[in-house]
Amino acid sequence: MPPVARPKGFDPDTAVERAMTLFWRNGYNPTSPRQLADHLGIGAGSLYNAFGSKYDLFLATLTRYHDREVGKLTDALTTQTGPVRDRIRAAVQPFLSADEQAGCFAVNTAVELAGTDEAAATLVRRMFDRLRDTLRALIDEGQRAGEIRPDRDPAALADVLMNTINGLRVLIKTGRDPAELHRILDTTLELL
DSSP states (O other), X not given: OOOXXXXXXXXXXXXXXXXXXHHHHHOTTTOOHHHHHHHHTSOHHHHHHHHSSHHHHHHHHHHHHIIIIIHHHHHHHHHOOSOHHHHHHHHHGGGGSGGXXXXXXXXXXXXXXXXXXXXXXXXXXXXXXXXHHHHHHHHHHHHHTTSSOTTSOHHHHHHHHHHXXXXXXXXXXXXOOHHHHHHHHHHHHHTO
């Protein structure tokens, strides 16, 4: 039987983007192949022909998230000027609005799959490592500039910041008051 043709105008890149929003909102397991096909406006056969499987498409969406979203965050942290604490605060604050109740796709995936899916866990670790390395470099910069106490271990402080940022991304999903989350961020930054 010949493969099912893709619909006219089907763009795999756009499909990955749209699938990412669905997986981000629903999670991997609750999202059915039928939901994906409907959300993408394609037949199930086209979905499998284009991506191989729901799982392969999911991994493609995680990779896209890493490249785009984590890249935006690390760029925001490294390309801005000014005091390190202010740069971290400015980069993290957009995630703490009531509009962000989908949370972080990487954190959501870690909670859902990291204990059972090595490929997903590896991608999520890569994202977390990239952010932690960026935070560590910022802390080093802040220590050299005299903004952050020099007797503190930059790696340990980066881990504390990572845990705070990831925890905030979980808390926003619970409908917590963004003002409360800003206080948590500010308190963590004061520890530097």
